[in-house]
Amino acid sequence: MTLIVNGEKIDNSLIEQQIELLKPRYQQVFKDQTPKQQQAQLLEWSKENVIEMTLLNQYARQNTPDLTEEEIQKVLEKIREKAEKQQKDDQSPDDNQNKQLREAVTQQLRVEKIINNIHSKLPEPTDRQIADYYNQNKKSFTSTELVKVSHIVKHANWQTTEDQVHRIMTQALDELNRNMPFETVVQKYSDCPEKDGDLGFIEPGKMVEEFENVAFNLGPNQVSDIFQTRFGYHIVKLYDRKPAILKPLDEVRKMITAKLKGPAERKAVENFLDNLKAKADIKET
Numbered sequence: 001m002t003l004i005v006n007g008e009k010i011d012n013s014l015i016e017q018q019i020e021l022l023k024p025r026y027q028q029v030f031k032d033q034t035p036k037q038q039q040a041q042l043l044e045w046s047k048e049n050v051i052e053m054t055l056l057n058q059y060a061r062q063n064t065p066d067l068t069e070e071e072i073q074k075v076l077e078k079i080r081e082k083a084e085k086q087q088k089d090d091q092s093p094d095d096n097q098n099k100q101l102r103e104a105v106t107q108q109l110r111v112e113k114i115i116n117n118i119h120s121k122l123p124e125p126t127d128r129q130i131a132d133y134y135n136q137n138k139k140s141f142t143s144t145e146l147v148k149v150s151h152i153v154k155h156a157n158w159q160t161t162e163d164q165v166h167r168i169m170t171q172a173l174d175e176l177n178r179n180m181p182f183e184t185v186v187q188k189y190s191d192c193p194e195k196d197g198d199l200g201f202i203e204p205g206k207m208v209e210e211f212e213n214v215a216f217n218l219g220p221n222q223v224s225d226i227f228q229t230r231f232g233y234h235i236v237k238l239y240d241r242k243p244a245i246l247k248p249l250d251e252v253r254k255m256i257t258a259k260l261k262g263p264a265e266r267k268a269v270e271n272f273l274d275n276l277k278a279k280a281d282i283k284e285t
Helices: 012-029 035-062 069-086 095-120 127-136 162-177 182-189 209-215 249-279
Strands: 003-005 008-010 146-154 198-202 227-229 232-242 282-284
Touching (some): 008 035, 012 035, 035 249, 095 249, 127 249, 162 182
Antiparallel strands (some): 003 282, 146 232
């Protein structure tokens, strides 16, 4: 089978590449289909993707947007810098390779400009639409509560029984209750005395549930009682708390604008490609 788009023969390897790219997601979403059904649908989708990319590239070559040498060189320089970092030998690309790279970059920039031009014709979201989205999704724009804590931990293992560990931790807590500096007690008793037991600011979901239940319910400079997790016995001190804060609308306006424009931008490109396909001569031989 050979796919021909407006007289241009498509290398089957391009379709095979698309199949490999789509396969992981497709197999996950459509796992109820038989392997044969999956393969047939993957082939169809892959051909569609290749046809669309070919049509877009053809359009870009025929309707060349203005490109400056500076734009081309900027992308080439980034590619060269990345290649130099990854290069394992002293071989440099020859003139033909440099020419092919320049042509590929130039074509990609043309396509990007065409897509950007399609997007630019779409209306901007109104202030009301942006405000409504902000009010309906405030949780997404609220920073996570953070607490700054230090801890003392003792592990129960083959060398130390749980009773022994609990007695040691009881002694540590007694010294803290007699106003011994937390950092000093950490160095004296903790199995993890690094940085005086300082864990820095932590957010929900980063530690085990039993630890967070204690840490996030302490007051400033408060020291916890002894508690247990699967990692051992702990004593925690809270030094600071950063409450969850809703980011102001102006700070997230650009993010919301992009979010609102996304579906319309995708639809506009789909319509553009559908129009190209309607006019195209597409054959399979």
